Amino acid sequence: MHTTPCFRLPRRVALRTAVSALLIIAGPALANELTIEIQGITEAKGSVYVALYDKADTWMKKAVKAQGTVATTGKTVIVFKDLPEGEYAFSAFHDIDGDRKMARNAMGMPTEPWGFSKDAMGMFGPPSFDEAKVKVPAGGTTTVMTLKS
Amino acid sequence: MNRRQFLLNTGVLTAGLTGAGVLPAWARAEEDAYFAGFRAGLKQHRWLAAFAGVAADLDAGPVAFDGRLPRDLRGVLHRNGPALFERAGQRYHHWFDGDGMVQAYAFTDRGLTHRGRFVRTRKFKSEEAAGRFLHPGFGTTAKVKVPITGPDAVNPANTNVLVHAGRLLALCEAGSAHEMNLETMATVGTVTWRDDLKGMPFSAHPKLEPDGTLWNFGAFNNHIALYQIGADGKLDKAEVIKAPDVAMCHDFVVSQRHLVFVLPPMRMNIEKLRAGSSFVDAIDILKDAPMRVLTVEKGDFSRRKMYELPPGFVFHFGNAWEDKDGLIRFDYVRSDPGADVMTATMRALMRGDVAGMGDPGNSLSTQVVIDPARGTIRQESFKEDVEFPRVDPRFVARRNRQLFHTAGISNGGNDSDSKFGLNAVLRYDLDSGKSDRYVFPREYSLEEHIPIPRPGSTREGDGWLVGCAFNARTGKTEVNVFDAQRLAEGPLATAKLPYAIPLGFHGHFTAA
Numbered sequence: 240m241h242t243t244p245c246f247r248l249p250r251r252v253a254l255r256t257a258v259s260a261l262l263i264i265a266g267p268a269l270a271n272e273l274t275i276e277i278q279g280i281t282e283a284k285g286s287v288y289v290a291l292y293d294k295a296d297t298w299m300k301k302a303v304k305a306q307g308t309v310a311t312t313g314k315t316v317i318v319f320k321d322l323p324e325g326e327y328a329f330s331a332f333h334d335i336d337g338d339r340k341m342a343r344n345a346m347g348m349p350t351e352p353w354g355f356s357k358d359a360m361g362m363f364g365p366p367s368f369d370e371a372k373v374k375v376p377a378g379g380t381t382t383v384m385t386l387k388s
Numbered sequence: 389m390n391r392r393q394f395l396l397n398t399g400v401l402t403a404g405l406t407g408a409g410v411l412p413a414w415a416r417a418e419e420d421a422y423f424a425g426f427r428a429g430l431k432q433h434r435w436l437a438a439f440a441g442v443a444a445d446l447d448a449g450p451v452a453f454d455g456r457l458p459r460d461l462r463g464v465l466h467r468n469g470p471a472l473f474e475r476a477g478q479r480y481h482h483w484f485d486g487d488g489m490v491q492a493y494a495f496t497d498r499g500l501t502h503r504g505r506f507v508r509t510r511k512f513k514s515e516e517a518a519g520r521f522l523h524p525g526f527g528t529t530a531k532v533k534v535p536i537t538g539p540d541a542v543n544p545a546n547t548n549v550l551v552h553a554g555r556l557l558a559l560c561e562a563g564s565a566h567e568m569n570l571e572t573m574a575t576v577g578t579v580t581w582r583d584d585l586k587g588m589p590f591s592a593h594p595k596l597e598p599d600g601t602l603w604n605f606g607a608f609n610n611h612i613a614l615y616q617i618g619a620d621g622k623l624d625k626a627e628v629i630k631a632p633d634v635a636m637c638h639d640f641v642v643s644q645r646h647l648v649f650v651l652p653p654m655r656m657n658i659e660k661l662r663a664g665s666s667f668v669d670a671i672d673i674l675k676d677a678p679m680r681v682l683t684v685e686k687g688d689f690s691r692r693k694m695y696e697l698p699p700g701f702v703f704h705f706g707n708a709w710e711d712k713d714g715l716i717r718f719d720y721v722r723s724d725p726g727a728d729v730m731t732a733t734m735r736a737l738m739r740g741d742v743a744g745m746g747d748p749g750n751s752l753s754t755q756v757v758i759d760p761a762r763g764t765i766r767q768e769s770f771k772e773d774v775e776f777p778r779v780d781p782r783f784v785a786r787r788n789r790q791l792f793h794t795a796g797i798s799n800g801g802n803d804s805d806s807k808f809g810l811n812a813v814l815r816y817d818l819d820s821g822k823s824d825r826y827v828f829p830r831e832y833s834l835e836e837h838i839p840i841p842r843p844g845s846t847r848e849g850d851g852w853l854v855g856c857a858f859n860a861r862t863g864k865t866e867v868n869v870f871d872a873q874r875l876a877e878g879p880l881a882t883a884k885l886p887y888a889i890p891l892g893f894h895g896h897f898t899a900a
Binding site: 387 | 626661
């Protein structure tokens with residue numbers, strides 16, 4: 240007799256960008272780094288991908304950068320280098336099966352661990368850009384997030 | 389250890405039992421109208437003790453039967469229901485929110501033994517460790533926010549239990565089935581029928597055909613998943629179909645050729661949810677809109693038809709079958725539009741307010757006939773206030789002539805001290821329209837009762853009707869066995885347990 244909440248991410252998690260971004264060579268030398276410590280990695284299998292957004296308009300639609308790293312049990316770190324100062328939000332997921340897509344069940348619910356910057360949570364959808372945004376000042380910053388499953 | 393009970397029902401000062409006097413300040417601050425209101429209500433209405441809940445697993449027996457337990461009635465009755473309602477001074481605001489406890493009543497040569505085991509869901513384990521509620525329920529908003537990542541993050545596994553292909557499955561409408569070890573009752577974990585179905589709802593009302601085929605569905609956000617599982621426990625087929633205005637769907641029914649749904653139009657109002665309302669309060673029920681009847685062909689899920697019934701509400705179905713002319717016949721328990729029992733009564737109950745309980749005549753067994761060739765549908769209701777329809781398990785998805793219910797039938801006088809709605813067992817003879825019934829004495833509140841076939845017999849309904857009754861006078865649970873064809877004669881045998889077991893929802897009998 241229960242109806243439960245469930246979270247639905249948009250279909251595109253900017254994975255293509257994520258993969259190609261791995262090949263991007265650093266542009267102009269800017270010192271601002273966003274260091275993301277990703278916690279809650281349940282198994283050392285597959286990769287962890289992060290897609291970075293810089294404004295509400297393009298949030299969860301078009302990432303400015305994306306990056307992936309090999310999953311290690313517990314936590315891993317991803318660093319976005321050479322960012323202009325400003326506000327950013329990101330989404331992340333653990334690609335356990337290695338298909339470079341966030342797995343979903345037949346009703347569209349995520350079945351691989353996922354999360355957002357500041358551990359922001361939405362309801363029947365992603366959180367807003369404002370809820371998830373992190374300030375990257377001159378000199379950079381570090382933020383911690385936990386993947387959820 | 390036996391009798392590890394933490395019930396609030398045996399005359400002990402209720403506040404003392406949950407340690408309200410020694411709670412830390414933050415916990416006391418969480419005490420709300422429900423926590424206090426329930427204690428006030430309990431002083432006036434002793435039957436409310438059936439909703440007090442328990443805090444730990446239970447063990448008792450063997451308990452000898454009064455009367456005579458039939459020699460060939462041997463096996464285990466498993467039942468499930470919400471059983472834990474309070475932690476750290478907070479009480480749930482809805483009956484449906486409680487953590488599921490699976491009860492196993494074993495009918496043996498030495499009498500009745502009972503084991504009650506909480507389903508160790510993710511939710512239960514994390515809240516047990518924290519010592520307080522962390523997750524929202526169906527009717528309760530959470531004071532502590534934790535990520536809700538999907539249905540299983542809040543799945544209380546509290547509605548039904550089934551033994552299929554040797555597995556004990558604890559079921560709840562909105563999430564995965566939880567497998568428990570059939571012998572030890574230890575929770576194994578959630579069941580994934582296929583990788584792409586992981587974490588999807590698998591309803592609490594699967595239908596088990598006599599050949600072992602199991603049909604089920606799961607509703608979520610205007611979609612319904614359909615499942616066909618073989619007698620071997622392996623998934624044969626699954627598909628997700630679209631179903632507009634389906635915020636929830638509790639039960640369905642299966643005929644020889646069709647899956648049949650009755651869908652009262654309901655919309656999940658996401659804005660209300662985001663604004664902080666509970667799930668039950670966020671469901672917009674379209675009271676004046678017709679109920680839609682959806683039929684899906686078992687052999688081809690894409691072959692579907694829709695019919696309309698007048699506005700109403702439904703939780704439960706008994707059975708469906710097709711006659712030789714291809715008419716689809718089924719029964720459901722129809723109540724007035726708006727689902728007041730779900731939105732109001734079950735909530736009031738938790739704060740000790742019994743005003744809406746036991747109002748007669750709202751839930752009627754209703755027989756429906758669909759003529760697929762003509763596209764017509766008609767229905768007719770019996771007059772008694774009933775719930776929890778069950779049929780002889782050998783007649784699921786084929787013609788049944790008998791229909792068993794738990795019922796609310798006036799036993800005269802003022803019911804104020806025994807007002808939980810269900811106090812009788814009833815069997816309809818669908819051919820004659822006659823009924824056979826037994827009304828319990830005033831102090832009893834009843835659960836669903838289950839027909840159990842007599843081994844070796846093939847005649848429909850030949851066997852027993854078995855279920856639990858809570859005795860408000862003793863504050864304890866009793867298990868009764870009726871001759872299913874002679875309900876009016878009263879129980880053949882009764883076993884009195886040494887404690888109360890919270891009134892539950894649904895169950896399943898497995899013959900020894």
